[in-house]
Amino acid sequence: MAVGVFDSGLGGLTVLDALVKRMPDQAFIYLGDNANAPYGTRTAEDIYNLTCAATERLWDEGCDLVILACNTASAAALKRMQETWLPADKRVLGVFVPMIEAVTERQWGDNSPPREVDVKHVALFATPATVASRAFQRELAYRAIGVDVEAQPCGGLVDALEQGDEMLAEALVHSHVEALLRRMPKPEAAVLGCTHYPLVEAAFAEALGEDVKVYSQPKLVAAALADYLDRRPEMRGAGTASKFLTTGDPKRVSSKATQFLRRKISFEAA
Numbered sequence: 001m002a003v004g005v006f007d008s009g010l011g012g013l014t015v016l017d018a019l020v021k022r023m024p025d026q027a028f029i030y031l032g033d034n035a036n037a038p039y040g041t042r043t044a045e046d047i048y049n050l051t052c053a054a055t056e057r058l059w060d061e062g063c064d065l066v067i068l069a070c071n072t073a074s075a076a077a078l079k080r081m082q083e084t085w086l087p088a089d090k091r092v093l094g095v096f097v098p099m100i101e102a103v104t105e106r107q108w109g110d111n112s113p114p115r116e117v118d119v120k121h122v123a124l125f126a127t128p129a130t131v132a133s134r135a136f137q138r139e140l141a142y143r144a145i146g147v148d149v150e151a152q153p154c155g156g157l158v159d160a161l162e163q164g165d166e167m168l169a170e171a172l173v174h175s176h177v178e179a180l181l182r183r184m185p186k187p188e189a190a191v192l193g194c195t196h197y198p199l200v201e202a203a204f205a206e207a208l209g210e211d212v213k214v215y216s217q218p219k220l221v222a223a224a225l226a227d228y229l230d231r232r233p234e235m236r237g238a239g240t241a242s243k244f245l246t247t248g249d250p251k252r253v254s255s256k257a258t259q260f261l262r263r264k265i266s267f268e269a270a
């Protein structure tokens, strides 16, 4: 048994890397649904069905706890999965809440009513499906009042990163940041709401300027999961064998992943 980590493609590897650094003795089984990526331009129904299928595949590997290391799946499918589909002995957690807790300076489990926070203007960069779901605004409203969120759907960015085209990715970051700043000239914080985007975090920071605090998910999610597993050690699983599974072509995905994370990664067919 191990903890499952899921993304539509390679983006979740940025989260996996932080999880492994934070919990080196924990086994993780990664599943990339590369055959169906990107999810960011799909309908919510499609994303829900694909995410349920991938989660079941990770259950077959003995992972009772699955992390959706994908904002698009967390935004479009997680709530419905938790409310209508998940068996009592399984858990699925997303990547949104740890980031929102960081922006709103909340501790885990603090269910007090929404309150005023320091940050008043937040820029959200995410896939078109995540932006359309408005899940970020919904989760934020549970915790904070008086925060203005301006969201920018970053069309094309996931594709450029999956293709390994860094120049195109950086050019897209600059044009998406410019588009957002035209609507919200002075955000205090920017949230990178897609697990692919940490790969171009430096480009976001440069385009936004030094007055904007950039929140990136991997470390926040790793800290939240370490804390969760301390409280729920039975979800840790006994296994020691980590592996990488893909619904795509393992050879092609391994080579992209190796390029993506700049270390050797070998995927097997899911």
Ligand code: DGL
Pocket: 007, 008, 009, 011, 012, 037, 038, 039, 040, 041, 069, 070, 071, 072, 073, 127, 130, 158, 193, 194, 195, 196
């Ligand atoms: N990396 C995923 C996310 O965090 C989604 C990318 C995609 O498939 O569009 O949103």
